[in-house]
Amino acid sequence: MIARVLLPAPAPPMRRSSRLAITAAAFGLLLGGCRSALRVTPSDADVVLARRTLEAPDPGQPGAYTVGTLFYGSGTDRNRPEYRDSVSIETPSVDASKLVDLGGSARERNDYWGFTPEEFPLNARVWYPEGEGPFPLALVVHGNHDMRDFSDPGYDYLGELLASRGIILASIDMNFINGGIREENDGRGWLLLKHLELWEGFNADPSNPFAGKVDMTRLAVMGHSRGGEAAPVAAAFNRLKRYPDDATLEFDFDFDIRAAVSIAPVDGQYLPTGRPLPIENVDYLVFHGSHDGDVTSFHGLRIWDRLRFTDGEDHFKSAIYMYRANHGQWNSVWNSFDNGPRSPRILDLRYLVPPADQRRFAELYVTAFLEASLKDDRRWLSMFRDHRVVGEWLPESMYITRLQHSSFRALADFEEDVDVTTGSADGVTLMGDSLDTWREETLLLRSSNRANTSASQANQALRLAWNNRLAGADTTRHGPPATFEVTVPAEVVREWGVGEGHAVELSLSATERIPGPRRAPGDDDEDEENDERDGDRGSGERPDPDAPKPPVDLSIQVEDAAGRTASVPLSDYGPIRRPLEIHILRRTDQETRDPTELVLQSYHIPLADFAAIDGALDLAEIRAVRLVFDRAAAGEVLVDGIGFSAMGADFWQARMR
Structure with missing residues (x-):
């Protein structure tokens, strides 16, 4: 195969990392990713790629449903007017004191929020398809960030897209456990399950706007950063009878969670009995960016590897590595500030893919994954095996993909x-x-x-x-x-x-x-x-x-x-x-x-x-x-x-x- 290499423009000053990326293109290793950096003449390799082109519509395009939005929550939040003045459904508080320890910051945090871990609210913003349903439901939770710079609005792009395609998305507010505390990811996972309890009630209540509109047999939990560990924690807790760190706390969940998604997750922040938390029998998607300035390594590979399929059912798991993606651009609030306000002085931001491109990747893969797992539509499954089959849809970058089926x-x-x-x-x-x-x-x-x-x-x-x-x-x-x-x-x-x-x-x-x-x-x-x-x-x-x-x-x-x-x-x-x-x-x-x-x-x-x-x-x-x-x-x-x-x-x- 003969390749002609064109330097991308604009380009930052050349360093060895840039030379390596261009070298990869020169030897034909980008293929589906950096289209502007690689031009090839027709060859056997092109025939192979054409044979493997995916015959399916772009999953990142909006669907046929009109999208509605609403908030549910305490109705009393002193810092979040949307969860005080705009709630369509008022929800009770829950006692998370066995799972979340605020340490030395307890007084300051409790004064700011107006509540303690004994009375955590269940707040969320919801994007939903307007129609009869019932529709699959996905919950997504943010990770750790400045608790005053609210993170839950940052998955609006996923909410709009998924709802238009017939999937309800609720972005869960857990800003009150953000900031300088540690080892709270068991609490994040447990709170996700408490939200599923709410949705079970919403679906069964004839007076609720979601009465009969939620398919409680088709559920997904998703998360970003610490939330990316919380999602598999929720999937694991869902099958347990008691809290591993304090068996006096009983669990009675057993929801039909089909899928978990981890976006740039941490791993090992929660270690019950000092061991990694086992996870089994859910479809799993994890992805990470090479230029993540916060979670600087692909820790989700460990979650992917220890996930086991033991029930003889049809499951799959996928891991994807995106070159030049960072940590924060998966969230439209966080963007490029992986190291806080001083990020432009610390991090070299010139190498990052544009924020819209990074979120375009998430739209493609999260949607295709949930279509496969929650709606049994496997038309897009091969893009998890080899990204080149959707090279025309993907942002210009390089990708590494892993896929394993339960068989x-x-x-x-x-x-x-x-x-x-x-x-x-x-x-x-x-x-x-x-x-x-x-x-x-x-x-x-x-x-x-x-x-x-x-x-x-x-x-x-x-x-x-x-x-x-x-x-x-x-x-x-x-x-x-x-x-x-x-x-x-x-x-x-x-x-x-x-x-x-x-x-x-x-x-x-x-x-x-x-x-x-x-x-x-x-x-x-x-x-x-x-x-x-x-x-x-x-x-x-x-x-x-x-x-x-x-x-x-x-x-x-x-x-x-x-x-x-x-x-x-x-x-x-x-x-x-x-x-x-x-x-x-x-x-x-x-x-x-x-x-x-x-x-x-x-x-x-x-x-x-x-x-x-x-x-x-x-x-x-x-x-x-x-x-x-x-x-x-x-x-x-x-x-x-x-x-x-x-x-x-x-x-x-x-x-x-």
Whole structure:
């Protein structure tokens, strides 16, 4: 593929992070994202992308419903006239004193608000479709911010859009627990559930404006920042009988929460019994911006990874990383001030996507997610697998997407033990050949955000590096390509029912490292101390670390019981990127965090695609899945979650051209 690179304009002074973004474009790794930075001639890659174009209307466009708005709340709020003078429904207060401790600021805060945690109000602003219903309901809660700079109006753009498409959105007021307190996210989650109790009452009360108009079997909880942790906390509390930190507080919720959404969330602010809160059996969407100046790392990856599907129902989870998005622009009140009023002096705001573009991304993905989860409309599901299918709708940036369906079964997720030759399912074995590096390790985040919270992703993965060139003066000498093989026992294939309707899945990211050439079999290397593992020993020169790296690609191969094989390029199923470089502060000498965030991209390869290459391949008798490093002479990748799912060709047929 031939690419012509055009520098975006206007552009801030060039730094290494900008050069890396342009380099990515030059090697064709943006594809669907930065359209102005990449022009390509027709090629096989373009055909692949055209074949995968989504055939569905833009989910970010308004729907057919007229949108109504109203407020509900205490009717007595001294600081919020909308919750004093404009409420259409008066609501009771609740006692949150077991969950929220105001500490030393209690007197000042109670004086300002006029109430204590024993009498917290249940306030919200609502956007609703005008019609008979019943309509699905979503609640969204803001995160921590200046409590006097009210945050709940900031999701107006989502409220207008969702209501026009037949989904009620209530933006929940929790400004009274904002400010300088900690460890209150259990309270935020509990308050979300208390609001659902209100809605249950609204729906059942013949005199209420929402009588019979709420589908209480189709509920979602959403949140931003600390609210982004509160949403999965609510989903977890919804299934518990008692409060984990004080069992004298009984829970009696058990709502039909189908979905949770976390926008740039924290994780670990609430740790019941000192452990991460488990979450299961809800659809889940989490997204984060690379240039987040508040929650500086993608902590939602940990929530995504520990979410389990155990009930045998149809669920999915998605994680999306948006380059040059910040923390506050997901909220129309917060905008670019991730570090408060002094943000323009501290943060380099020139690299951010425009606020409207960032919120356009949220409109697209939140709407498509809720349409799928709350309304069973899965037409847009493939955009969570590979953003390139909606490249014409997306703002100009780069994206990394992760998607996992509840049908996924892991052959190897690298979590179970320290034996690098065994997989996760019984009888699965792992074997590498001609690799420079082969090891399992814990993936890291670029920062911890809290002194007592680990920077670990709480996820194990596989590191593989290779160089197919043979050491020596002759730079044309290459050995057979390096491989990594996952053997699949016949019992596993039969038990899981693997066949044409299934797909091979894995998650992967390339790294910056390029190992040196490998020794040919039988060669003596008497000078191992001079083995330049990160360079080219044959040339005698170390590579320039700032020089553009060649693109990384590899083949995925399957083999059946008769020894027949078929291979496909991994890049056909998603972009393969090295970690994107991040500079958030105006003064680069003050940057103390890792300049990159490691986010793996998901790949879903229908087994039918292999059969299309070799029609004799027996998809019900797969015996091996291989990573074959035959499309790049050298490189390094991190790999996770190799397995099968039921997201095969039939799964996508009704959703793709």
